[in-house]
Amino acid sequence: MTDQRAVGKWIFWLAFAGLVAAALFWAIRPEPVWVDLAEVERGRFEVSITEEGKTRVKDRYLVSSPVAGYLHRVNFDIGDPVKPGQLLTEVDPMPAGILDARSRAEAEARVGAARSALNSARQKVAAAEAEARFTADELNRLESLNRQQFVSEERLQQAVAAKNRAQAFLNSARFDEEVMAHELAAARTRLEVSAAHSDGGEALERVGVRSPVQGAVLGIIRTSEGVIQAGEPILEVGDPEALEVVVDVLSFDAVNLAQGGNVRLSGWGGQTLQAVVSRVEPVGFEDVSALGVKERRVQVVADIISPAENWEALGDGYRVDATFVLWSEDDVVQVPASAVFQNDEGTYVFRVSEGRAQQVQVSEGESNGLYTAINDGLAAGDRVIRHPDRNLEDGDRVRAR
Template identity: 25%
Template sequence: MNSTIKLKELLSSLLLRMRELDITRRQLLMGLTLTFLLVVFGFVVLNSGPLASTKVTTIKVSDQSLAPTLFGVGTIEARRSYLMGPVVAGRVLNVYVDVGNSVKEGQLLAEMDSIDLSQKMVAAQAQVTDARARLLLASETHKRYEELGKKNFISPIAVDGKLQELNSAKAIVQKTTADLDGLKQQELNIKLRAPVDGIITSRDAEPGSTVIAGQAVLKLIDPTSLWIKTRFDQGKSMGLAVGLDANVILRSNPHYPISGKVVRVEMLSDSVAEERIAQIEMIDMPKTVSIGEMAEVTLQLASSEYGLSLPNASIKKRGDETGVWVLKDGKPYFARVQIGQNGLNGQVVILSGLKSGDEVVLYSDAEIKEGQRIKVVDSLLKKSP
């Protein structure tokens, strides 16, 4: 009986202890689970959240020779163009050509209405004929009076009077002849002729239209005089000069570069856009080019001496400041630099602000702030398996 009671008490004690042990394991399991979740959360926050380190690739500043280039954008224009219009106000009678037509030097392009010009020319010719007849009569009369004066049959005053009549007749002939020549020139002016071989690019007036003196009826260009009016950044234009070789990419044919040469550097720059203007002549110009077509121009400047250089991708803008992110003790700090010319290989000359061996941020996967945590990696792109 006593042994049975003791066995019951032992079993009860054992069950109680097992319950207590089970509660402790549950708490321990929950604690371990919570700790694991906190560790995972912290790892995620520090590697992909706002507190994560910014991944960057870096490059060291080095000395190297640079083949600098100058890049600009331009439009194709005609060096020689002609505005064809009347020298006096009038009405357009006929226009014989249209836009795109090729014309030859001296070809009749358009004609103005002469109105009463033909009647004026008839009247002016009659006045010239009458003036020449009067001059002939005055000349014969003066000769006769001169002979009579030498024989003292008439007074010297009478001889001088006939000489004055002769001079007046000569003046009238000169005046009427000049008037007739002026009308003949007007007759030529009403006929608009091509000054050179060219192409019509604009037709600005139709028959029946009234135009004023100097107003263009047609526009003509010389197709052999095409060049590219190109704009270059003033801050990078040092070395721009006549004679530099150019590489031209036309918008209509981007896969076939064209050789060119700088034939003029304009003295007048664009002060608003801060650009210098140069004219580029194309060598072996294609026949398909059009006026106003865009072109990208790259000039090859003289090779520079050895100096500090960096990839252009490392140059950053912070407000009005130009600089790079330099690593010091593993932290990025913005360093202002002065840059020079660009090279064909994407390098840019560093004139001041850095020294050889400085480690500079090349690329980053997010915007960098001064002193923030970063992680230097070999590449920002994930390697494919």
């Protein structure tokens, strides 16, 4: 009986010691590390750049006044259709300046002088005509005598020369008469055609301003009538169905874009559209961001290739979000970029298995900032730790939040 009690005591103390040891073990062992987990996925992966852009009409025409004058009111609204050669408005050429008393007296004197010069030229013409008739008659008379051998050949040649000289003087006098007639007309125009003699009627000559292309009115710069200078813009026309998208891209990203690259257009109020890069401008410019940071940007132009009926509501100057696709694959293993970290030996992630963190070396591929493609080391369905703590080590117990 005593032996049985002794054995029972030993069993009791051994059990008690085991319980105490277990309690101490549970008390002093490290607590699991709370972590955020993400599942490894397999699917489409792409690297892209998204920037805000705007639409614009490809070919714009700024219609300006061909002459200085008085512009008539433009009776068009923005969006109105126009055809090639269609009359847009008219311009009355500017009238001559008003002549003051002194200028008018000078103009009248020029008219009188021009009239007198014309009369003098006419008298010279009359005298030259008389001389020409006389020399012609004299030549005819001498030619008849020469046939009867009553006049020498030398005398006949002198008569021919005299007739030619007289005809030349007549032609010169007639030219002088024409010059004087034009000068008189110019002097009369200077005197008579002036703003002082304007009767307020319609201009004799009115210049029409016409549309150069088929399209619509995109902008009206001068609506009301009034004085306008030659070359001053009136309105802008173009074809609103021929749209392109202009995007200001950071120069750091623009070097990765090339002609023919894929572009997605969204954020304009309709379905996503497809486009291609048509031109990357070779010259950059400086821009200031919303945070006040100076940036170097490059203008990139894209052509819309989606059917026109899908973007009928788009117009000139509309906002769009342009996504430039740099790289894409349909079947790629990918993890959040925050799960990947580097050390001296390579690239790693922490994979969670049976409640413990396992440091796994991986081969990474492309990254779009949010996700990273994994070429080797993980499989779809694995769970990895996002934003792993620096103190986390291989084999540590973890618990998902």
